[in-house]
Amino acid sequence: MKVNLxxxxxxxxxxxxxxxxxxxxxxxxxxxxxxxxxxDLTHIKTFxxxxxxVVDKVKQVQSxxxxxxxxxxxxxxxxxxxxxxxxxxxxxxxxxxxxxPRDNRIEVVADLxxxxxxxxxxxxxxxxxxWAFVIALIASITVSLVYGVVGYIxxxxxxxxxxxxxxFGKELKVKTLGDLSEKIAxxxxxxxxxxxxxVNRAEVAExxxxxxxxxxxxxxxxxxxxxxxx
Numbered sequence: 001m002k003v004n005l006x007x008x009x010x011x012x013x014x015x016x017x018x019x020x021x022x023x024x025x026x027x028x029x030x031x032x033x034x035x036x037x038x039x040d041l042t043h044i045k046t047f048x049x050x051x052x053x054v055v056d057k058v059k060q061v062q063s064x065x066x067x068x069x070x071x072x073x074x075x076x077x078x079x080x081x082x083x084x085x086x087x088x089x090x091x092x093x094x095x096x097x098x099x100x101p102r103d104n105r106i107e108v109v110a111d112l113x114x115x116x117x118x119x120x121x122x123x124x125x126x127x128x129x130x131w132a133f134v135i136a137l138i139a140s141i142t143v144s145l146v147y148g149v150v151g152y153i154x155x156x157x158x159x160x161x162x163x164x165x166x167x168f169g170k171e172l173k174v175k176t177l178g179d180l181s182e183k184i185a186x187x188x189x190x191x192x193x194x195x196x197x198x199v200n201r202a203e204v205a206e207x208x209x210x211x212x213x214x215x216x217x218x219x220x221x222x223x224x225x226x227x228x229x230x
Contacts, residue, residue, distance in 0.1 A: 011222040013047060013229045021229070024215050028208060031189040032058050032199075047212070048225025051205035060190070063198035067207075071192035072181035078115040082108075092178030096122075099177070105170045118188045122180065125169030133161040186210045 013021065029035055034057040044050050076090045079099065100108050106123065113119055137158035144151020174180050186207040190196045213220040 009222055010224050010227050011218050013227050016216055016218075020216055024212055027187060027211055027215065028054060031187055031207070031211070032204070033190050034058060045228060045230055046225060047209075047223055047227040047229070050229075051208050051225070054208055055201055055204045058199050058201065058204060060197055060199035063195070063200055064202070065194070065198070065200060067189060067192050067200060067203055068182050068185040070194050071185040071188075072178065073194075074116060074192055075177065075181055075184065078112055081115055082111055090177060092176060092181065094177040096172050096175060096177065096180060100172070102170055105172075106168065116184075116191075118184065118191050120180065120184055121187065122173055122183075123169050124171050124173055125165035126171055129165050129169075130162065133158050133165060136161070182210075183214075186214075 025036055025041075032054060034054065036053075036057075040053060044053060072092060076087060079085060079090060080087065109120065109122055137155060140151050140154030140158055142151070143154060174183055185192050189204075189207055190199070193199070209220055209223045212218065212223055
């Protein structure tokens with residue numbers, strides 16, 4: 001069944017927490033090695049204008065090569081360097097759970113990140129654990145209004161639990177090697193390029209869209225050029 005993108009509602013970016021938008025802008029800066037000034041952002045009213053700004057700030061030489069494909073090769077070579085595997089067995093559809101066994105997943109991912117020279121942001125705790133600590137945190141803050149010390153202790157425990165859950169989480173954020181290649185290509189665009197002095201400008205706006213969609217939890221199709229920040 002075909003999806004009619006023309007009928008997809010345009011997201012209103014002004015309804016999104018400005019701090020969340022700011023976090024995504026930082027990710028864009030890191031990925032493309034650019035910097036936004038206050039003056040740059042003052043005049044940005046639409047998503048299309050932001051994409052144009054990013055394209056304008058990227059000064060590398062134009063190259064038509066595909067960054068996601070290069071990210072896949074970089075990822076495959078790094079995996080092979082740590083654990084010799086026939087490259088024919090490392091395909092975009094290869095499941096990450098088969099490459100990163102749960103019992104030593106944190107260590108394996110850390111070694112791979114070291115080999116690649118970038119942070120993949122691949123692991124997370126189980127959602128149920130996170131929600132349990134979030135509920136405990138809210139309850140502790142509420143209790144602290146009546147029983148100060150008890151509420152304070154509960155708050156410290158809940159926050160510590162959230163930090164540890166994030167540090168030792170073993171759940172995979174994406175499922176396949178291809179998914180991971182796409183993820184690191186948008187989060188570490190220049191580091192994934194075979195030649196970091198080049199850029200494929202035709203990809204830039206799409207990578208910016210992918211970053212917004214992933215971190216602000218909005219539909220990519222709704223991130224049209226006319227989507228407004230204000």
